[in-house]
Amino acid sequence: MSQLRSKATRDPWWLKATALSITFLFLGLVVVVPIVSVFVNAFAKGFGAYWEAISHPDTLAALKMTLLAAACAVPLNAACGLAAAWLVTKFRFRGRDFLVSLIDVPFSVSPVISGLVFVLLFGAQGWFGPTLQEWGIRIIFTPVSIVLATVFVTFPFVTRELIPMMEEQGVQAEEAATMLGASGWNTFWRVTLPSIKWGLLYGLILSNARAMGEFGAVSVVSGHIRGETNTLPLHAEILYNEYDFTGAFAVASLLTLVAGATVVLKMWLERKVRK
Amino acid sequence: MGRSARLPGFGLTMGVTVTWLSLIVLIPLAGLFAKSATIGIGQIYATLSDERVLSAFRVSFGAALVAALINAILGPIVAWTLVRYEFPGKRIVDGLVDVPFALPTAVAGITLTTLYAQNGWFGQILTPLGIEVAYTWKGIVAALVFIGLPFVVRTVQPVLEEIPSEVEEAAASMGATRLQTIRRVILPALYPAILTGFTLAFARAVGEYGSVVFIAGNMPLKTEILPLVIITKLEQYQYGEATAVASAMLLVSFAFLLLGNVMQGRLRRRKS
Numbered sequence: 385m386s387q388l389r390s391k392a393t394r395d396p397w398w399l400k401a402t403a404l405s406i407t408f409l410f411l412g413l414v415v416v417v418p419i420v421s422v423f424v425n426a427f428a429k430g431f432g433a434y435w436e437a438i439s440h441p442d443t444l445a446a447l448k449m450t451l452l453a454a455a456c457a458v459p460l461n462a463a464c465g466l467a468a469a470w471l472v473t474k475f476r477f478r479g480r481d482f483l484v485s486l487i488d489v490p491f492s493v494s495p496v497i498s499g500l501v502f503v504l505l506f507g508a509q510g511w512f513g514p515t516l517q518e519w520g521i522r523i524i525f526t527p528v529s530i531v532l533a534t535v536f537v538t539f540p541f542v543t544r545e546l547i548p549m550m551e552e553q554g555v556q557a558e559e560a561a562t563m564l565g566a567s568g569w570n571t572f573w574r575v576t577l578p579s580i581k582w583g584l585l586y587g588l589i590l591s592n593a594r595a596m597g598e599f600g601a602v603s604v605v606s607g608h609i610r611g612e613t614n615t616l617p618l619h620a621e622i623l624y625n626e627y628d629f630t631g632a633f634a635v636a637s638l639l640t641l642v643a644g645a646t647v648v649l650k651m652w653l654e655r656k657v658r659k
Numbered sequence: 660m661g662r663s664a665r666l667p668g669f670g671l672t673m674g675v676t677v678t679w680l681s682l683i684v685l686i687p688l689a690g691l692f693a694k695s696a697t698i699g700i701g702q703i704y705a706t707l708s709d710e711r712v713l714s715a716f717r718v719s720f721g722a723a724l725v726a727a728l729i730n731a732i733l734g735p736i737v738a739w740t741l742v743r744y745e746f747p748g749k750r751i752v753d754g755l756v757d758v759p760f761a762l763p764t765a766v767a768g769i770t771l772t773t774l775y776a777q778n779g780w781f782g783q784i785l786t787p788l789g790i791e792v793a794y795t796w797k798g799i800v801a802a803l804v805f806i807g808l809p810f811v812v813r814t815v816q817p818v819l820e821e822i823p824s825e826v827e828e829a830a831a832s833m834g835a836t837r838l839q840t841i842r843r844v845i846l847p848a849l850y851p852a853i854l855t856g857f858t859l860a861f862a863r864a865v866g867e868y869g870s871v872v873f874i875a876g877n878m879p880l881k882t883e884i885l886p887l888v889i890i891t892k893l894e895q896y897q898y899g900e901a902t903a904v905a906s907a908m909l910l911v912s913f914a915f916l917l918l919g920n921v922m923q924g925r926l927r928r929r930k931s
Contacts, residue, residue, distance in 0.1 A: 396837055400744060407740040407752070410733050413781075414805050415755045418770045419762075421780060425773060464679040471672035483676070489684050492912070494866025495764075496886035497905045500893065501687035504694050509898050511690055536683055558666055568667035597763025599869035604890060617765040617869070624769045624873070633773075636766040643761040647754045650761075 422640050425633035437623075437634035445611040446619035446635070449527060453602075453615060454595040457534040462588055465542030470576070472543075473550040474558065484547070490539045498536050499604025502529055525607030530615060533601040538591040545587035549580055586653045593646040597639060695906040698899045706903040711879050712888055719885040720911070722796055723864035726803030731857040734811025735849060741812075742819045760809045764869025771802050772873040794876030799884065802870040807860030814856035815849055822848055851926045858919035865912055 395403075427434050437443060472484055490498060504510050506523040516523065523529050557579070561571040577584075599617040606613040608622065616635055624632035695703070706712060741753055759767065774781045775793040785792055792798045822845060830840040868886040875882045885908050892901035 394837075395743070399837065403736055403740045404744060404746065406733065407737045410737060411752060411755050414808060415758050417780065418767065418774060418805070419758065421774055422766065422770050425770075464675055467672040467675040468679070470668060471676050474666050475669050477669075477673075483680070486680055486684055489688065492862060492916070494868065494886050494905075494908065496868050496889050497691070497866065497909065500889060500901060500905055501691050503893060504690045504898060504902065505687055507898070509896065511693070536687065539683055555666060562666060571666075572668070593761045597761075597766070599763060599765040600886060603868075604893065617763045620765050620769060621873075629773070632769055636763075636769060639763045639766050643758060643763065643766075646761040647757045650757060651750065651754050 419640060422633055422636050425629060426637040428633075429630045433630050434634050434637075437628075437631040438638070440631070442610050442614070443616075443619060443631075443635060446614040446616045447638075449530065449613065450596050450615045450617075452527065453530050453534040453598075454592055456531045457538050457595045458588060458592050460535060461538055461591055462542045462584070465546065465587065466584070468543045469546035469550050470572075472547055474555055487540050487543050490536055495537060495598065495600025496604055498601035499533050502532055502536070502605050524605055525609065525613060527613055529605035530602050530613060533605050534595050534598055537598050537601050538595045541591035541594065542584065542587035545583050545590070546580055549583040550576070553579055582653055582657050586650065586657070589646055589649050589653070593643060596642055691902060691905065694898065694902045698903055702899060703903045703907075706900045707907055711883065712904060714880045715883050715885045715888045716908075716911075718796065718799065718882060719865055719908075722799040722803055722884075723861050723867075726800045726807055726864050727857050727861035729800070729804050730807045730811045730860050731853055734808070734856060735815050735853055738812045738815040738819055742816060756809050756812050759805050759807075764806070764867065765873075767805055767870040768802065768873035771805065771870065772798070775801060775874065793874055794878075794882065796882055798874035798876070799871050799882060802874050803864040803867060806867050806870050807864055810860040810863065811853060811856030814859065815852045818849060818852040819845075851923055854919060854923055854926065858916060861919075862912055862916060865908070865915075 426437075468483075468487060472480060503524055505512055506516065506529065507513050508517070508524075510524075513524075523532070557575050558571050561575045562568070566574065596615075597617060598615075599621070602615055603618060603621075606615070606618055608614060608618060610619075610622070614622070616639055620632045620635040620639070623629075623635060737756065741749070741756075746752075772793055773779050775785070775798055776782050777786050777793070779793070782793060790797070792801055826844060826848075827840055830844045831837070835843065866886060868884070868890075871884055872887055875884060875887075877883050877887055885904065889901045889904050889908075892898075892904065
């Protein structure tokens with residue numbers, strides 16, 4: 385493309401040099417140096433100390449909690465996200481726009497407020513708190529509340545990715561399938577799903593990254609009980625506040641690897657979708 | 660495009676969606692507003708006029724504004740470089756833009772704090788120059804610039820890709836210098852996208868907690884942010900006060916988003 389562009393649209397060398405230097409300097413200082421420093425800090429005391437921090441029972445418990453939260457939130461939101469996207473893109477009905485903007489709400493709310501709403505519902509002084517207490521059910525400061533908060537913050541990802549995609553594809557293919565006698569489920573599995581699989585995967589990856597990395601919302605509802613309601617990000621915080629920097633950055637390095645994998649997968653999928 | 664009623668699944672998907680949406684979003688949010696309705700106006704006023712809360716409002720919204728402005732200036736330059744120039748490692752640089760979006764905020768928080776602390780990599784250079792970043796409002800801005808980086812770049816990038824080269828060629832053939840073309844032709848076409856990115860980055864920054872709480876130092880009246888005020892009140896079981904602050908924060912944020920949309924509409928109209 386750029387070779388075809390005429391001389392008139394070519395930038396003078398100094399402009400190009402300036403733009404390139406600003407970009408490299410900005411991204412270098414703001415993104416690259418911090419990533420490098422995570423690993424330098426994690427391995428500052430050698431591989432032995434790193435391994436010890438990673439294999440510590442508290443870290444493993446936090447890892448388990450993080451995986452559990454993601455394993456609950458991601459599939460639940462994916463299934464319901466698919467239903468919501470089908471509803472919104474295949475049918476026109478009253479209140480449709482309202483529904484779409486409601487789906488986006490968790491994105492525009494501070495993570496701390498996302499946690500707060502669950503404390504207000506299920507906390508000791510919350511709406512359902514006293515009733516639940518009578519039944520002997522605790523939600524706040526237990527893994528259940530961590531899963532709830534994670535579901536809330538990752539709610540929009542899948543739907544948001546699917547709606548524009550399914551909107552563009554229209555309804556003809558599905559209509560043809562049903563007219564030829566395919567059942568609703570068959571139409572969905574054989575016609576719709578194959579055409580949206582990359583977008584679905586894209587949404588899954590993004591919601592997984594957020595589920596594993598969520599801090600503010602989870603922090604409010606978790607109670608920071610070691611070995612019980614600690615997730616990896618919360619564990620990194622505790623270690624950091626105890627001046628165990630090697631431990632904190634060892635945990636952080638795991639999360640950074642997840643983030644790295646997320647970015648690589650995201651780019652790969654974007655190329656696939658464009659094709 | 661007509662949507663058909665011939666496809667099956669309306670009842671099922673409507674049921675699933677409304678149930679899920681109610682359980683996860685509607686009921687919790689309704690709980691928040693119901694709670695703030697039970698607090699008297701007097702108490703809400705007392706909570707919000709508290710010096711510490713007012714200061715947190717200034718810190719959160721002020722730092723978010725500065726950080727979003729920095730991103731609104733540097734973001735389009737990054738987008739320009741990524742769209743218009745070819746250079747080795749371009750795909751890696753493109754991927755770097757997404758890192759702040761994918762990296763857990765707590766990781767960003769402890770990393771930036773370590774970098775900017777007095778003996779950190781950046782701190783060692785900045786402290787002798789008399790610039791303190793960690794545990795000051797500058798640190799909050801540094802964290803928020805990191806968090807907001809993808810928003811402006813990713814909203815400007817596709818718009819920049821779509822500008823037809825004929826427009827630039829026409830400007831050049833009418834005698835405009837390259838700089839004039841960029842300033843008079845390209846930049847105005849980008850304004851709505853820059854504004855969208857700015858608003859998104861700003862909205863995200865106002866509520867940001869994980870990346871800021873470590874580097875802010877959290878000094879009441881100086882570097883205490885709103886989300887931390889909410890958490891502090893929750894930890895003291897002052898649910899009412901926490902709710903009042905949270906609702907006010909939501910209202911102000913929505914007002915800013917609305918303002919952004921209105922300005923967006925104006926820009927679009929002027930363009931056409």
